[in-house]
Amino acid sequence: MDFFLVPIFRGIGVIFKTIYSIAFSWWLDPRLQRKANEALWNTLQSNFYFLTSRGQRVEEKALVIHPFDYASIRIVLDNLCFCFTQGRGEFNVSLSPARSARDSYPLAWVIAALDSKEAKIDPVGSLDDAARVVKLRLDELEDAFSDREFPEFRKKLSMQRDAEHMRTRQLEWELNQRLYGDRNRIRKP
Numbered sequence: 001m002d003f004f005l006v007p008i009f010r011g012i013g014v015i016f017k018t019i020y021s022i023a024f025s026w027w028l029d030p031r032l033q034r035k036a037n038e039a040l041w042n043t044l045q046s047n048f049y050f051l052t053s054r055g056q057r058v059e060e061k062a063l064v065i066h067p068f069d070y071a072s073i074r075i076v077l078d079n080l081c082f083c084f085t086q087g088r089g090e091f092n093v094s095l096s097p098a099r100s101a102r103d104s105y106p107l108a109w110v111i112a113a114l115d116s117k118e119a120k121i122d123p124v125g126s127l128d129d130a131a132r133v134v135k136l137r138l139d140e141l142e143d144a145f146s147d148r149e150f151p152e153f154r155k156k157l158s159m160q161r162d163a164e165h166m167r168t169r170q171l172e173w174e175l176n177q178r179l180y181g182d183r184n185r186i187r188k189p
Contacts, residue, residue: 029065030063030065033063033064033065033066033071034063036066036069036070036071036087037071037072037073039071040071040072040073040084040086041057041073043086043127044073044075044084047127047128047131048075048084048131048134050135050138051075051077051082051134051138052075054077055075055076055077055082056075056076056077057073057074057075058074058075058076058081058101060074066087068087068088069087069088070085070086070087070088071085071086071087072084072085072086074101076098077098077142078098078142079097079098079099079142079145079146079147080095080096080097080098080141080142080145081095081096081097081098081101081104082094082095082134083095083096083101083104086127091126091127091130092106092107093106093107093130093134094106094107095107095110095141095145096145097145097150098145103154105157105160105161107130107133107134109157109160109161109164110141110144110157111133111137112160113144113153113156113157113159113160114137114140114141114144116156
């Protein structure tokens with residue numbers, strides 16, 4: 001029975017996707033994305049007032065349509081670029097030098113590198129937590145991402161990235177051990 005139903009449902013899905021693309025996506029997706037971005041901007045203005053009043057919002061040249069209900073806002077403050085992303089119950093903050101927005105690091109890694117210790121795996125707990133941390137450490141963040149200090153600070157951030165990669169590999173190994181046990185061992189003939 002499934003043999004006949006699967007192609008039928010796939011065909012119906014293709015038809016609906018085509019109709020949506022032709023009739024709605026060209027105007028509805030950008031409108032919904034702008035609305036989500038504006039909602040995030042309003043939230044940032046109330047919680048990160050110390051950034052939004054001094055910094056400048058980066059207007060994207062072309063609107064990026066994010067999946068689901070994600071929204072993203074960039075704010076540049078002197079030599080520091082903050083990227084705020086919110087969606088599906090998550091809130092993330094990443095930082096980068098203003099001149100190189102693609103060289104971005106999660107807030108937890110940046111704070112750990114400032115404190116010269118290992119970052120916790122947990123992301124920022126909430127919007128309020130992130131606002132409190134950024135407000136308290138803003139001067140340190142600006143210094144760390146300055147043209148003079150960033151080359152050295154980048155080394156600390158690379159160490160954070162390596163440590164995170166190592167923790168991830170360790171967790172993968174432990175999970176495989178629990179799931180598969182000794183079956184993962186290579187047996188010699």
